[in-house]
Amino acid sequence: MTLARRLTSRSVLVPRLALAGIALGLQVGAAAAQTDRPVSLSTFGTSGLIDMPTAQSQPDGQMDLTTSLYGGVLRNTLTFQITPRLSGSFRYSTLKGFFGPGNDLYDRSFDLQYRLTDEGQYMPELAFGLRDFGGTGIFESEYLVATKQIRDNISVSGGIGWGRLGSFGGFDNPLGVLDSGFESRPKCCGVTGQLAFDRFFRGPAALFGGVSWQPNDRLDVKLEYSSDAYVQERARLGFEGNTPFNVAVGYRFDNGVEAQGYLLHGSELGFVLNYAFNPAHPAQPSGRESAPPPVAQRSAAASWGLDRLDPAPETTKNRVTAAMAVQDLDIDSLQISEDAVTVRLQNRTYDATPEALGRAARVLTQTLPPEIETFHILTVVNGVAVTEVTLHRSDLEELESAPDGSWQSYARADITDPGTNQTQGIIAGAYPDFNWSISPFLSPSLFDPDNPVRADFGAQASFSYSPSPGLIFSGSVRKTILGNRNTSTRLSNSVLPRVRSDVVLYDKQDDPEITYLTTEYFWRPGPDLFGRLTVGYLERMYGGVSTELLWKPTAGRLAFGAELNYVRQRAFESGLGFQDYEVLTGHGSVYYDFGGGYLGQVDVGRYLAGDYGATFSLDREFGNGFRVGAFFTLTDVSAKEFGEGSFDKGIRITIPVSWLSGDPSQNNFGTTIRPIYRDGGARLDIRNRLYEMVRNEQDPILRQRWGRFWR
Amino acid sequence: MKRFLVPLILLLAGCDSTSGSRLAPLLPGYQQPPPPMADDSAARVQSGAPLLLVTRVTDRTTSAFVEVAGTGPMQTWRSIDNVTLGFQDGLLVTTRGLSGDLMSADVTESRALVLGLASGQSVRVLRYLDGQDAIAASAYVCDIAPRGPRDISFDGRTFATVLMQEQCQSPRDSFQNLYWVSGNRIVQSRQWVSGDTGALALRDVIR
Known part of the structure; x- marks a missing residue:
């Protein structure tokens, strides 16, 4: 079989290879997001058991999309782990028939949770949180909670709650010792959108707690004692639960999705569906774009044809422009003076500017005569040059395959402001x-x-x-x-x-x-x-x-x-x-x-x-x-x-x-x-x-x- | 979820004057754009440049690569769909265009043992993009040892080689590379790229 034919027959595999690459990337990306044991999410879409919070944080930067449903109550939550300790949530809830038949309540609420401590040998994780601070107040509560991993796959949580989380089994607020003002909670709600500073951590408090057990990587079994009496739901939605205990079982799929079923207060059956992903980990960390051209080594100038390049300015410009176009890059000016070249680079393709710079620099090594050693590349946005990056051709030749080539090439690059020195050597035809x-x-x-x-x-x-x-x-x-x-x-x-x-x-x-x-x-x-x-x-x-x-x-x-x-x-x-x-x-x-x-x-x-x-x-x-x-x-x-x-x-x-x-x-x-x-x-x-x-x-x-x- | 989003994105991406639009081929008078200047693979094959057959181990897809650049111990090979592989004396040090690319590799110690057909331990550092466009380095400790002589045949011709094994371990993962070495040259190998891409099986084509 001739090799040319072999090449042609292989080429039909190319799209398959690319497609397989996509599928492969997606699977691996999803799997990589869950190297550590995931932290369980509550029906509120935040770290927690069923209705009760836990002190754990999600992995830094993670986003959790959660939908939970029981009876006529639907909660959709987006939680973001803002820092390793701080998380924030936005929730949109629908309570069917809250204001009477056919009159639903649409509620938007925000939560914050801050974790105070890391887990030690005996020290639990401790966190405090505000649930629904500044919305219409239907879920409004504050809490302090501790969670300790007692076995590799069992964790126990306990805490004290105020507001809604102090509504069942409540007792006098212990903070009343500090100030008698803590003993009573002003009536909810004044004007929506105003932070309820006058209610935070006030009124009766109650204890809650629970345990989470993960028999294997897929299953999550949870039991909790709830301090939420579901006062409004009982009055308006016919909520009937008669025990403070809630149970749930969750199943985790490979693709970042978890499904949970739960029984609330012995009477209401509910479901949670959750999808977790981390913005820090895209499915394809190095992207699908095709390879850049290699650096043309001047030590092998003849094999690159560098010694035969036509030095006429017009041909040089055309040659560089054409090779840039292959990389989906544009230049609108090119100026050669002795051993240096200055180009204005318009990058409308690559979101990472360094990738555009790297490709442009390699194109210049392939298209400019060997005596040109210094590349001044100006990055242009909307016609103005923002930054001038100066690279040395000998560094490019040396670092292309150096193990630490990335950092060294940054360290050796000069990054400066071209200032008002903007438009020289504009290529005829670049404008309009x-x-x-x-x-x-x-x-x-x-x-x-x-x-x-x-x-x-x-x-x-x-x-x-x-x-x-x-x-x-x-x-x-x-x-x-x-x-x-x-x-x-x-x-x-x-x-x-x-x-x-x-x-x-x-x-x-x-x-x-x-x-x-x-x-x-x-x-x-x-x-x-x-x-x-x-x-x-x-x-x-x-x-x-x-x-x-x-x-x-x-x-x-x-x-x-x-x-x-x-x-x-x-x-x-x-x-x-x-x-x-x-x-x-x-x-x-x-x-x-x-x-x-x-x-x-x-x-x-x-x-x-x-x-x-x-x-x-x-x-x-x-x-x-x-x-x-x-x-x-x-x-x-x-x-x-x-x-x-x-x-x-x-x-x-x-x-x-x-x-x-x-x-x-x-x-x-x-x-x-x-x-x-x-x-x-x-x-x-x-x-x-x-x-x-x-x-x-x-x-x-x-x-x-x-x-x-x-x- | 991304599986559903990607088609949506492609739908919403539309077309424009810069990137090749998907609607343009439907317009009257449309001409296929010239092949990119870099894609001179066919010409290189015709002129007898060395070839390499590369199979991705996970899905068994195969492509042919042609040598496009080389100075000293470094060689760069490119496939017709513009993926490139870079080698240092036959040890893979870079990949470009595989979506989980190996950005660079320090294989100095491994190379000495493998080409010297010797047993010993090496440290190997592999660098990847970390998903946020920064470089993440993974260091591996590798045990290298010969597995013995192996005769392998290329298009009917038989070569005597020594099979070298490199078993590498990091705190997070491990992989095994195999090299068939003949006369101080790696003529066939199986080499690890990354967790996303897996390993590649590489075989010289004798012309």
Whole structure:
């Protein structure tokens, strides 16, 4: 058999190999997530037995999606292990017939649990927690709990609870010794959304406890003594249980799913379904993209043909551009001076900038004559060069297969700010640059008080046209094909200018909407400074002028920004028309990177309704770009003027497409979940805010993701 | 859950002017894009470059690899679907494009024992991407010993080799590599890549 034929016959196996790779990656990824014995989850979707909490933490960074159901009570919980000790949960519950037949209660609640101690030989884990702090209060309780592993597969928990967890077998609050104010718990609930500081750890307390036994890796048997009397459920939902004991049996599948069945207070049968995954562990840690080109070694210049390269500038540019295109990379400038080359690299493919840098550098080794030793690669976003990375060709040759090549290549790279030195040697034909896309979209509106899931699905078309570096005309039109966002009947009752609460009126329009249509200009006003000017239809609900200035050094934890916008509310059709409402809005922002992936941000300024205040945000970003965060905004709008919820707050999640698919991509799925979206503390939702635009090109992210330089 | 999400993602990904769109081939006047410059495998095969047959042990899929670069002890091989494997004197040190790639490996000690047909212990450090785009190193202690002479045949021609075994252990996992060594050269082997990818069976093609 000839080898050529053998190759051809093998090539049909290639897709099979790739497919097998996907399946393999998924299985192994799921299995790897459960190396340690998993911590059992309660019906509340938090570490616990059945209804009672335990002191254990889930593995750092893990997310647990839990659905539990008994009778007419459904609880859906998302729990995130924010730090190794702190976890937070968001829960959406439905209590059927709570307000009488056909009148259900939809309840949104938040929990926090903090673990105080690690387990020792005799020392148990200790944790305290707040369940449903600041929602409508139906599950409101506080607790202190201890858990000790007494055998490898048996753990025992015991604790003391207040609020709902102090409602059965309660006794006088022991904290009354400290202050008699602890002895009684003020009536629930004042205004929803306000933290119940005056009720925390007050009123009668009660003891609870239980045991969890895992006879093997799959089974989990749990027994608990509950201190929850189910007072409201007895009065309103006909709950009948007559014993404080609950039992449950859980079965764990290989793919991260666990199913539990439980018997509540001897009368109610219930089920729990839980899925756990960890953002730190995507299914395919090194991605599915094809291999990079090898470094062309100058010691073997002849075999690479480096000695025969045509040195004419035009041919060189064409050769480099073509080889970059194979790696899905663009350059818009190339300048050779003696032994150095400077290129401006536009990466629209790889989410990890170091991977783009590594591939570009290897392309340069293959396409430039041997005498060129120094590569200056400028990473360009929206036409402005953010970072200049200087690499030495001899280092690339030496480190490509060095065992510690990743770290050494980072250590030997010079990472600096190109500053205002921006546009030289622009390649003829690089501009104007025209890009377009047609894609479906999914636009969810989650956890509206009447309906937990509303979503629109449709098609959108976008374009961008850039006549010169930094100047971009772009627009996007979308048309909903299918969806139920227009069925919402929650028309605004706001006493403030209806800057956001009218969103339903936008949703009700059938015509194609212009999502944005703008002229943007990005520039570098000075070293460490970035500028943006945007004019046009800025977002779905507002049009006008927006300008922003950001100070952010190439390395460093701190950044400052200032943004000023003059906007007018768009007509409900989201066409070209406007309404009468105009406002000057803007913020000063401080950004701080705490390290370890924790990002803080404070924005102080004037919001869309003309209210003054500040937004506080904390996000945890994993190295692969998966991001989970929370924020709240306090302004001079009173809780009463604000309406339901008292102030604006929410959680947000960003999932990189590459995390899901294993293919490199700069696209993300992002969603913000607000218990309710009202008019106080509302900000303009503008595209291409500078901080998020530049930080991927800078340290510490470059350093964190440098493992991909040789990928 | 990811199993259901991936098709959804692909559906939502749509198409655009940069990446090859899935709708573009349906447009009138569409021309198949030229093959990427790097994919010169066929030409290399024609010109007689060395070949390697590689089978993924877990699912028994096989691809042919052609040598594309080599300086000193280092060689890089590429398959037609653009997966590359890098070797140091026949010991696997890098893979690219296998989704659970071996990013680098320090095999200096193992190489000396295997090619020297000697018994002994080596330390081997393998580096992987950790899922957050940083490098995670795993250190293994390996026992290396000859298993004795083995005659193996390639396309009807028989070669005398010595089979070397390398048994590696880390606190978390273990693996076994096998090398058929003939005249200071590894002509056939079975080598570990990663927990995600498993092992590869590698066999030179004699032309």
